[in-house]
Amino acid sequence: MYHLTDVTKCYRRGSELVRALDGIGLYVEDGGTLVVRGPADSGKSTLLRILGGLERPTHGSVELDGTDLATLTESRLSRIRAESIGLVPRRGDLTPGLTARQNVASALVPLRLRPADRWELAGEALEEVGAGGRLDRIPAELDEAMRRRVALARALVKRPTVLLADQPTAGLDDPGARDGFADLLERLWWQGRFTWIVVTEDDALARRAPRLATMSRGTLTAAPRTHG
Ligand code: ADP
Ligand code: MG
Numbered sequence: 001m002y003h004l005t006d007v008t009k010c011y012r013r014g015s016e017l018v019r020a021l022d023g024i025g026l027y028v029e030d031g032g033t034l035v036v037r038g039p040a041d042s043g044k045s046t047l048l049r050i051l052g053g054l055e056r057p058t059h060g061s062v063e064l065d066g067t068d069l070a071t072l073t074e075s076r077l078s079r080i081r082a083e084s085i086g087l088v089p090r091r092g093d094l095t096p097g098l099t100a101r102q103n104v105a106s107a108l109v110p111l112r113l114r115p116a117d118r119w120e121l122a123g124e125a126l127e128e129v130g131a132g133g134r135l136d137r138i139p140a141e142l143d144e145a146m147r148r149r150v151a152l153a154r155a156l157v158k159r160p161t162v163l164l165a166d167q168p169t170a171g172l173d174d175p176g177a178r179d180g181f182a183d184l185l186e187r188l189w190w191q192g193r194f195t196w197i198v199v200t201e202d203d204a205l206a207r208r209a210p211r212l213a214t215m216s217r218g219t220l221t222a223a224p225r226t227h228g
Contacts, residue, residue, distance in 0.1 A: 002028040002051065002162070002195065007060035009046050009218075020046040021057065022218035030161075031192035036199045037206040038215030044199035045090070047215070048164050051197055052087050053077045065161065082110035086160035086194070090167050092151030094139040100126055100150045101135040107154045125157035126150065129184060145177035149184070156188075162195040163188075169202045182208060 009021040020043045028034050038044050049055040050062055053069045062069040064084070069077060081087075086107075094103045104122035105115075113121070126132050129149040139147050148168065155163055168185060172178040186208045189196055198205075199215070206212055214221045 001030050001063075001065055002026060002197070003061075003063040004051075005061045005063075007047075007050060007057045007062060009043075009050060009055070010058045019218055021050070024060070024218075024220050026213075026220060028195055028197060030195055033189040033196040033198070033210045034213060035206050035209030035211070036197065036213050036215050036220065037201070037203070038199070039201065042215040043218040044215055045166055046218075047220075048087075048166050048197070048199055051162070052085050052164050053081050054087075083158065084161040086155030086158065086163040088151050088155045088163065088165040088168055091171060092147050094147055094151055094154070096139055099136050099138055100131060100142070100153075103139070103150055104154045104157050107157050111158055121157055122153070125153040128156075129153045143177070145172055145174065145181055148172065148181055152184070156194070160194065162197065165196070165198045167200055167202070168198060169200065169205050178204075 004024055004026040007021055007024040008019065011018045011020055024047065036044060036047065046055070050057055056070050060070065064080065067080070069080070072080070095106065098106065101119070101122045104125050105118040108118040108121060123132070123135060126135055129152050131146055131149040131153060134142060134146055134150070139150070142150065169178050169182055172181060182205050185198070185205070188194070189210055200206055
């Protein structure tokens, strides 16, 4: 469960102060999915970095299951990141020299599982996202849609509390591949096993959202679900 109160993030750019997030309040229940749609530069990635404990807000609190990520020590924060937060970065960002299975298993290293268990769980996670036939391929041998599936498996293999995805369908130019990946995301959202927050500029993906909000210049507005 996420509970954000008055989250503001300012960056200094030369002599200018950029207010990337401006007083965000947000509640997402356990197992809920929120999709945040907004144009470029509206603050989406900043919001995800703050939800993921990669950055701290300038003001406000970011409670994950009652713990305020804004004020934790760095060591407790990195533990929470490793155990409880699955992040699907923009474009996936797989490690080029590792196979799909090695990429996914690497997410389990901080959890101190035995190598054999890491290996097995990685195989299962890849199976779950439809990449079970590509375990031993390196990223360069996969198409972009399959790389995104591997990145998704890497985020969910540790069974995190929350999954955060930054523009998961961006750059998937093939409409069939993009729809297939959106189908997979939608199926996972409705399973309710994780709390999801997804930011996107893709209206077709936003239309599938169980709950949709709109980001504009650093502020978040709840929006009714739009049916296509
Ligand atoms: P989005 O992901 O919606 O495109 P961002 O969160 O990346 O938006 O950026 C929101 C605003 O904050 C933009 O004006 C961007 O230039 C600014 N910004 C983001 N990160 C930084 C940073 N590290 N330093 C300075 N400005 C930043
Ligand atoms: Mg962004």
